[in-house]
Amino acid sequence: MHAVEKKVRAFVRVKPTAQFAQDVIKFGPDNKSIDIYIKKDAKKGVVNNKQTDWSFKLDGVLHNTSQELMYETVAKKLVSEALIGYNGTIMCYGQTGAGKTYTMTGATAEYRHRGIIPRAVQQDCFNMVNMFHLISTTPFCFGETNRVIAEHTLNKNSSRSHCIFTIYIESRFRVLSDVRCINSKINLIDLAGSERLSKTGSEGRVLKEAAYINKSLSFLEQIIIALADPKREHIPFRQSKLTHVLKDSLGKGCGSQQPQIECMENSVSMSLSALETLTHKHMNSEESELFELVQLTTAWKCLLVFSLYASFPQIMNFRQVQEVFRQFKLIVRQQEDEVETRLRSKYVLIDKNDFATIAAAQKVMAGAWCALVPVKEGTKSLFSGRDLAAHLPSKSQVMVPPKNVDVKEKARNEDTANIDAQPSKSVSEEISQRPSSPPSRAVAFEQFKEECGSEINRIFKENKSILLARRKRSSTVARRINIIKQEMEDIKKALEAQRQERSQQGEYVDEKGRLIIDEKEFLLIMKLKDLKEEYRCSYAELQDLKAEIQYCQHLVDRCRNKLISEFEIWYSESFLIPTYMQNALKPSGNIRPGMIPINRVMCLEEDEQDRFERMQEAMLPAGPDSVAFYKAKMKTDQKVMSAAPSSL
Numbered sequence: 164m165h166a167v168e169k170k171v172r173a174f175v176r177v178k179p180t181a182q183f184a185q186d187v188i189k190f191g192p193d194n195k196s197i198d199i200y201i202k203k204d205a206k207k208g209v210v211n212n213k214q215t216d217w218s219f220k221l222d223g224v225l226h227n228t229s230q231e232l233m234y235e236t237v238a239k240k241l242v243s244e245a246l247i248g249y250n251g252t253i254m255c256y257g258q259t260g261a262g263k264t265y266t267m268t269g270a271t272a273e274y275r276h277r278g279i280i281p282r283a284v285q286q287d288c289f290n291m292v293n294m295f296h297l298i299s300t301t302p303f304c305f306g307e308t309n310r311v312i313a314e315h316t317l318n319k320n321s322s323r324s325h326c327i328f329t330i331y332i333e334s335r336f337r338v339l340s341d342v343r344c345i346n347s348k349i350n351l352i353d354l355a356g357s358e359r360l361s362k363t364g365s366e367g368r369v370l371k372e373a374a375y376i377n378k379s380l381s382f383l384e385q386i387i388i389a390l391a392d393p394k395r396e397h398i399p400f401r402q403s404k405l406t407h408v409l410k411d412s413l414g415k416g417c418g419s420q421q422p423q424i425e426c427m428e429n430s431v432s433m434s435l436s437a438l439e440t441l442t443h444k445h446m447n448s449e450e451s452e453l454f455e456l457v458q459l460t461t462a463w464k465c466l467l468v469f470s471l472y473a474s475f476p477q478i479m480n481f482r483q484v485q486e487v488f489r490q491f492k493l494i495v496r497q498q499e500d501e502v503e504t505r506l507r508s509k510y511v512l513i514d515k516n517d518f519a520t521i522a523a524a525q526k527v528m529a530g531a532w533c534a535l536v537p538v539k540e541g542t543k544s545l546f547s548g549r550d551l552a553a554h555l556p557s558k559s560q561v562m563v564p565p566k567n568v569d570v571k572e573k574a575r576n577e578d579t580a581n582i583d584a585q586p587s588k589s590v591s592e593e594i595s596q597r598p599s600s601p602p603s604r605a606v607a608f609e610q611f612k613e614e615c616g617s618e619i620n621r622i623f624k625e626n627k628s629i630l631l632a633r634r635k636r637s638s639t640v641a642r643r644i645n646i647i648k649q650e651m652e653d654i655k656k657a658l659e660a661q662r663q664e665r666s667q668q669g670e671y672v673d674e675k676g677r678l679i680i681d682e683k684e685f686l687l688i689m690k691l692k693d694l695k696e697e698y699r700c701s702y703a704e705l706q707d708l709k710a711e712i713q714y715c716q717h718l719v720d721r722c723r724n725k726l727i728s729e730f731e732i733w734y735s736e737s738f739l740i741p742t743y744m745q746n747a748l749k750p751s752g753n754i755r756p757g758m759i760p761i762n763r764v765m766c767l768e769e770d771e772q773d774r775f776e777r778m779q780e781a782m783l784p785a786g787p788d789s790v791a792f793y794k795a796k797m798k799t800d801q802k803v804m805s806a807a808p809s810s811l
């Protein structure tokens with residue numbers, strides 16, 4: 164773990180201007196100091212003791228700095244440290260119009276120019292929480308719009324209040340530990356600007372506000388001076404609301420909540436802030452929306468699983484998904500009713516503890532108890548476990564055939580059976596066709612390969628035979644290469660022997676000084692050359708074969724997996740899932756794409772809002788990260804517009 168600095172760090176950000184006052188402001192070479200020199204005012208006479216030079220040591224000077232670099236330099240570390248349990252405060256102080264709001268909040272209309280607050284929310288772990296959800300439910304944007312702004316000569320949009328944005332972080336351990344959770348917080352403070360009343364030319368209410376702002380800033384200054392003095396025992400936090408609120412952020416121990424940090428994972432849940440209670444209700448409704456979304460997504464996956472999706476036109480928007488989900492639920496409910504009706508038409512429900520009725524029924528039926536309709540594990544996926552349990556008999560209930568129950572009941576059962584006669588018949592037929600116990604997997608696999616899986620099995624076999632052929636060829640080529648290598652070695656040895664013999668007998672050269680060799684040596688050289696050529700070709704072929712084998716192996720593996728997975732589906736559909744479910748899933752069964760009235764879904768075209776959001780997302784220049792930012796802004800704008808009294 165890296166050491167966490169506890170000291171206060173100070174940076175100066177210089178607002179870029181068309182003409183920078185180079186004569187007055189000088190930055191140190193390391194950008195860590197700033198010197199200010201103001202010429203003496205000649206009008207004030209020769210004796211003028213007014214200070215003209217100031218020199219400040221800082222942690223950094225940010226001149227012509229982008230928002231991004233500013234955030235990296237000033238805030239990123241602090242935010243990361245907050246995640247491991249340290250409190251932090253970033254306070255922006257300066258003259259009116261100096262760029263405090265620009266630094267803290269940034270230009271709310273442009274993602275690139277967003278300031279420290281949105282960046283802090285976005286940073287690292289906060290992304291784990293749905294960023295859009297977070298920003299749009301936090302009062303950040305909304306709070307910004309509520310802030311009183313006024314115009315004066317130094318700033319057209321001067322903030323007339325301090326803005327304290329607090330992020331409360333609650334970090335929990337995933338592993339067992341004595342420390343159950345760590346709480347920390349970050350204060351991001353945009354102070355209202357200090358101003359010389361004469362320079363702003365403010366009047367009336369704005370003037371009065373300026374006086375209050377200056378007063379509260381001077382209280383803040385007093386607190387900071389008092390804190391810097393180790394001898395001071397009393398720090399007058401209660402002097403103003405601002406200092407009172409910041410008490411635990413400025414006072415001693417403000418950065419000291421670091422427990423066993425080593426084993427903490429960044430499982431951070433974040434609750435936002437000073438306005439927590441205000442937004443609580445709202446958050447809850449959002450959460451339930453989120454829950455609904457999860458349900459929808461699950462349902463959507465279900466639809467895909469049941470291959471219904473294939474016949475849908477393209478689903479474009481969220482409302483269409485919702486409608487499909489609604490229709491899907493309806494179908495499932497219908498299915499449940501149908502199943503229940505069928506069960507009731509065959510069986511009568513008796514409470515297991517109702518011994519008198521059971522005894523009577525036993526008497527009537529001479530002990531012929533009927534088992535429950537077997538419902539295997541796999542079938543439950545269509546119904547929710549809870550729903551299924553509600554419709555199927557519970558463990559405390561038993562079912563008996565309705566034979567010899569009272570006449571009225573029988574008549575009712577016959578009626579229901581008549582209504583349901585057709586499907587019941589086919590179901591019973593199917594049941595009779597099906598073996599009472601499923602065949603072994605090995606036997607069934609052979610059958611599958613002959614029937615439904617014949618095509619995939621054929622491809623699998625084909626690929627496998629190609630693979631075998633390539634392997635065979637590859638080992639032939641490899642053997643040939645080895646033979647060539649051996650031959651080459653032998654020839655090289657023979658040539659060496661020839662050369663030695665030649666040099667012992669004395670070498671002959673022609674008139675041009677070229678060595679004369681005998682025919683045997685010449686033939687050996689030629690043979691070696693041919694063998695080298697053959698070796699090169701064979702080696703290249705072997706490389707190609709290796710690549711082909713790898714590819715074929717991949718195809719064979721894929722085919723094998725497909726064959727097995729299709730077999731598993733076929734096996735459970737043919738022998739494991741109940742027949743009524745089988746029928747329902749068949750193309751002619753009663754769950755099919757056509758059951759979802761797709762016209763009803765598709766007529767839910769995008770509304771203006773959907774379209775706007777889609778276009779905006781497509782056109783956002785700053786990448787996917789910026790979506791949350793713009794959505795939050797849009798949501799805030801909408802809230803402001805709907806809250807505004809109608810002019811009509």
Ligand SMILES: Nc1ncnc2c1ncn2[C@@H]1O[C@H](COP(=O)(O)OP(=O)(O)OP(=O)(O)O)[C@@H](O)[C@H]1O
Pocket residue numbers: 177178179257258259260261262263264265266318320321322323354355356357
């Ligand atoms: N670094 C910067 N780069 C570009 N524009 C800036 C920068 N700093 C400030 N500005 C612009 O200067 C103007 C005044 O800035 P801002 O409102 O942030 O000042 P302020 O210090 O918050 O003022 P006040 O205290 O009166 O609220 C804004 O239009 C802002 O966009």
